[in-house]
Amino acid sequence: MTTLSPISSSLAPTLRPLGQPLAATPTPPLVGDRPSSVVSLGAVVSDTLSDTYSRRGQLPGQALVLAWENNSHDALSKAIGTNFNALSSASRFKGLGESLVAQFAEGGTNISQSVLYAGTEHAGELKLNQSLLHSKADNLVSLNIKTASGKTITFSLSSQSDGLGVQATVNGGTLSDDELKAVGQLSSAFQAAVDGLTAVPPKLDLGGLTRFDSKVLASVDLDAKLEIADAQQQTLAFHADNQSRTLRMSGADGELSLAVDLKNAAILGEAQQQAKALKGYLAQFDRVQERGNAKAPLMGMFKDAFSALNSNYPQGAAAPEALTRNPADQRLLSGLADFKASITQASEASNPMRPSEVDNFAYNVTQNTRVGGSGTLDRSVIQDQQSRLSASFHKDLAGGRNPALGTTAESQNYLYVQVEDKASSSTHLGYKEGMLTHASVSQSASQDTRTQKYVMGKQVDETFVPRHASARRDYVSLLEHAARESNKSRQALEESTLKEALANMHASVLLQEDPSSLSR
Structure with a gap:
C-alpha cells in the first residue's frame, strides 16, 4: 500500500508523524527549502530545487507529496521519517542498518519500506520508482548473509535526493532461532x-x-555504492567466510585491494604473536605513507582494512595438524594468515608547467607460505613476505610536501622526488626423520631515491641515493635448544633467557622495509 502526504512550503519543516491525520499535522517543506539529501563522502554535493523538480516533470512551486511504500507505524518507519530530510548520507542512514537487522531478527519476515517525493505519477509509475529506489539509488549499501544451511538474507539501505528506503529479504526457507540470533548479532556491526x-x-x-x-x-x-563529488562514486565489496576474506574499494582518491587466505590454519600463531605482527605491519604502513607522500585518508582506510581482515580469525574449527615438530618453530613465522594487499593512489599532474611530473603512490605487500613433506617428522616450510613501493611527489625547497605550483617562474621552485623501494623476508624450516635440518631467515631491503631540484622553473640539480642491505640468520641451534628444554619441562621453556631469545627471533622475522634496520 502506498500512502501519500501533501507538501506545502508554508508549513513547518517537519515530516508528518506516521498515523496522524493529514489535516491536523504540519507537513514537510518543499525540496527548495532544504535539500533532501547531500552526500558528504569526501566533498559535499548539493541537490538543487530545479534538478529535483525536473526529474518529476514539475515546475517550481508546484505541490509535491510524500509517498510511503507501506502504511506502517513501526520504529523503523519512524526512523526513516526522521532521517528523510537530513543533509548528509551519514545522517540519512543513521541507525537504519542496526534497526533494520534488529527488526528482522525478531520475526524473520521480509521488510520493505521507503518514502519518496512524488509528483503526477500514476500508481504503476510510483511503484516502479519505489522499486528503483531499492535497487538503483545513487547511494546503496547492502549486507548479504548466507547461513550454513543454505539460506540467504539480504539487507539494503538506499538513498537519493528524493527518496530513502530499506529492505530485508530471506530466500531458501524459514530461519531457525539460532540463525535469527546469529543474524541479529550483526546488527551493530552493519551499522x-x-x-x-x-x-x-x-x-x-x-x-x-x-x-x-x-x-x-x-x-x-x-x-556499497556511494555518490561523491563531481559525479564520482565510492564503491566497496567485502567478503568473509571461514576460508577467505577479500575487499576491493575504489573512489576518487584511489583503489584498495586485499585478500586473506584462511585455509592453512596451521601457520597461525597465538593471539599475542598475531597482535605483534599486526602492530609491526601497521607501523610499517605509517613509514611507507611518509616516504611515499600517500594521502592520509586513503592510507587510513588501507590500515583499517588490513587490521579487520587479519583479526578475529575463525574459531571453533578442528585443531589443524601441527606444522612442525617443535611448537617453538612457529616463532620463525609471522603468525598471520597468508595475504595480498595493495593500495594505488589516483595519479595527479599537479605541476601545470610540467605535466609529465606525475604525483603517484602504489604499494603492495604479500605473504605466502608453502608447506611440503609427508608429516611433521619430514616436512619443509617456506614463508615469504614481500613489499614494493613506487611513488613520486613534489616538495618545496624547504622540504614541505605539496607545494603550490603555478604557471609563473616564481612558483616553480621545488623538488620532484621519485622513490622505488623493495623488501623481502624469507623463512625456511626443514625436518628430516624428526631432526631439524634447516631453520633460517633471509632478508633484504632497498630504497632508491631520485631528487630533481628546480629554481625559477629551471633544473639546477639532480641526485640519486641508493640504499641496499641484506641479512641472513641461522636459528638451528636456538631451536634445538628450545626443543631440548621443552622436553625437560614447560617451566624450562619459559626461562627468561630462552624466552627473550625466541621473542627476538620472531621480531627479526617480520618484513623490514628500511635497509638500516638490517645493517645493525
Whole structure:
C-alpha cells in the first residue's frame, strides 16, 4: 500500500508523524527549502530545487507529496521519517542498518519500506520508482548473509535526493532461532560499517563483520555504492567466510585491494604473536605513507582494512595438524594468515608547467607460505613476505610536501622526488626423520631515491641515493635448544633467557622495509 502526504512550503519543516491525520499535522517543506539529501563522502554535493523538480516533470512551486511504500507505524518507519530530510548520507542512514537487522531478527519476515517525493505519477509509475529506489539509488549499501544451511538474507539501505528506503529479504526457507540470533548479532556491526563509509573522511569499520558464528553462518558480504563529488562514486565489496576474506574499494582518491587466505590454519600463531605482527605491519604502513607522500585518508582506510581482515580469525574449527615438530618453530613465522594487499593512489599532474611530473603512490605487500613433506617428522616450510613501493611527489625547497605550483617562474621552485623501494623476508624450516635440518631467515631491503631540484622553473640539480642491505640468520641451534628444554619441562621453556631469545627471533622475522634496520 502506498500512502501519500501533501507538501506545502508554508508549513513547518517537519515530516508528518506516521498515523496522524493529514489535516491536523504540519507537513514537510518543499525540496527548495532544504535539500533532501547531500552526500558528504569526501566533498559535499548539493541537490538543487530545479534538478529535483525536473526529474518529476514539475515546475517550481508546484505541490509535491510524500509517498510511503507501506502504511506502517513501526520504529523503523519512524526512523526513516526522521532521517528523510537530513543533509548528509551519514545522517540519512543513521541507525537504519542496526534497526533494520534488529527488526528482522525478531520475526524473520521480509521488510520493505521507503518514502519518496512524488509528483503526477500514476500508481504503476510510483511503484516502479519505489522499486528503483531499492535497487538503483545513487547511494546503496547492502549486507548479504548466507547461513550454513543454505539460506540467504539480504539487507539494503538506499538513498537519493528524493527518496530513502530499506529492505530485508530471506530466500531458501524459514530461519531457525539460532540463525535469527546469529543474524541479529550483526546488527551493530552493519551499522558501524555504514557509519564508517559515510563519515568524512570515510573509514572502514569492518571488524565486527568478521566476528560471526561460522557454525551457523557461512559467509557475510557487504557491498556499497556511494555518490561523491563531481559525479564520482565510492564503491566497496567485502567478503568473509571461514576460508577467505577479500575487499576491493575504489573512489576518487584511489583503489584498495586485499585478500586473506584462511585455509592453512596451521601457520597461525597465538593471539599475542598475531597482535605483534599486526602492530609491526601497521607501523610499517605509517613509514611507507611518509616516504611515499600517500594521502592520509586513503592510507587510513588501507590500515583499517588490513587490521579487520587479519583479526578475529575463525574459531571453533578442528585443531589443524601441527606444522612442525617443535611448537617453538612457529616463532620463525609471522603468525598471520597468508595475504595480498595493495593500495594505488589516483595519479595527479599537479605541476601545470610540467605535466609529465606525475604525483603517484602504489604499494603492495604479500605473504605466502608453502608447506611440503609427508608429516611433521619430514616436512619443509617456506614463508615469504614481500613489499614494493613506487611513488613520486613534489616538495618545496624547504622540504614541505605539496607545494603550490603555478604557471609563473616564481612558483616553480621545488623538488620532484621519485622513490622505488623493495623488501623481502624469507623463512625456511626443514625436518628430516624428526631432526631439524634447516631453520633460517633471509632478508633484504632497498630504497632508491631520485631528487630533481628546480629554481625559477629551471633544473639546477639532480641526485640519486641508493640504499641496499641484506641479512641472513641461522636459528638451528636456538631451536634445538628450545626443543631440548621443552622436553625437560614447560617451566624450562619459559626461562627468561630462552624466552627473550625466541621473542627476538620472531621480531627479526617480520618484513623490514628500511635497509638500516638490517645493517645493525
